[in-house]
Amino acid sequence: DTAVSQTPKYLVTQMGNDKSIKCEQNLGHDTMYWYKQDSKKFLKIMFSYNNKELIINETVPNRFSPKSPDKAHLNLHINSLELGDSAVYFCASSRKSVGGNSPLHFGNGTRLTVT
Amino acid sequence: RKEVEQDPGPFNVPEGATVAFNCTYSNSASQSFFWYRQDCRKEPKLLMSVYSSGNEDGRFTAQLNRASQYISLLIRDSKLSDSATYLCVTDRGSTLGRLYFGRGTQLTVWP
Numbered sequence: 001d002t003a004v005s006q007t008p009k010y011l012v013t014q015m016g017n018d019k020s021i022k023c024e025q026n027l028g029h030d031t032m033y034w035y036k037q038d039s040k041k042f043l044k045i046m047f048s049y050n051n052k053e054l055i056i057n058e059t060v061p062n063r064f065s066p067k068s069p070d071k072a073h074l075n076l077h078i079n080s081l082e083l084g085d086s087a088v089y090f091c092a093s094s095r096k097s098v099g100g101n102s103p104l105h106f107g108n109g110t111r112l113t114v115t
Numbered sequence: 116r117k118e119v120e121q122d123p124g125p126f127n128v129p130e131g132a133t134v135a136f137n138c139t140y141s142n143s144a145s146q147s148f149f150w151y152r153q154d155c156r157k158e159p160k161l162l163m164s165v166y167s168s169g170n171e172d173g174r175f176t177a178q179l180n181r182a183s184q185y186i187s188l189l190i191r192d193s194k195l196s197d198s199a200t201y202l203c204v205t206d207r208g209s210t211l212g213r214l215y216f217g218r219g220t221q222l223t224v225w226p
Contacts, residue, residue, distance in 0.1 A: 040218070041200070041218060041219055042216070042218050043159065043202070043216040044216075045213055045214070048213070056213055090158055090159075100146040100147040100206070101146070101147040101206045101213075101214060102147075103147075103149050103161045103164060103204075104159075104161075104214060105161070106158035106159050106160070107158060108157070108158050109157075109158050111156075
């Protein structure tokens with residue numbers, strides 16, 4: 001019944017490794033996002049996809065590559081992990097709206113620790 | 116200048132108190148406004164949307180002041196369970212879905 005689910009919940013890995021985080025939503029929303037929350041708790045958008053099409057790509061290193069196989073899934077692959085990538089990564093989704101933006105529904109987060 | 120600025124707190128109040136948070140936003144074209152709450156080590160959850168005329172949901176009241184570009188959240192009769200970080204959220208007026216989050220205001224309600 002979980003609306004936005006992401007896996008894994010915890011990810012501990014060494015520098016230089018490649019890892020993926022998966023996200024799925026069953027809300028029927030058209031738009032999905034990846035947000036990053038750093039140690040100072042600041043939530044910042046990384047990417048957004050609308051119906052499998054990339055619409056927002058913030059200034060993120062190209063080691064981060066999102067992939068949306070369909071509108072219910074948005075995965076995030078990270079190459080050559082660095083210490084500074086340690087953070088909590090949240091997937092989110094929203095429905096289409098007219099005259100403004102709809103609120104986001106977040107997954108429960110993936111806590112990435114790079115050692 | 117950040118899109119959204121909030122007083123980080125912390126606010127420490129006794130049960131039953133009334134507490135108010137303010138948040139300022141920088142873009143006059145902003146159209147969508149929300150308050151989220153985030154519990155420790157959890158995901159942000161929508162508390163309420165903020166409408167132009169102001170709106171209330173139980174003990175929570177949200178107000179929007181477009182002239183001064185700030186939104187507020189008032190919590191009446193605080194409960195222990197209200198302890199959380201409250202995030203102010205807005206957009207830049209486009210419908211691209213890019214929402215900007217404030218850093219959050221931490222609230223602790225003590226018995």
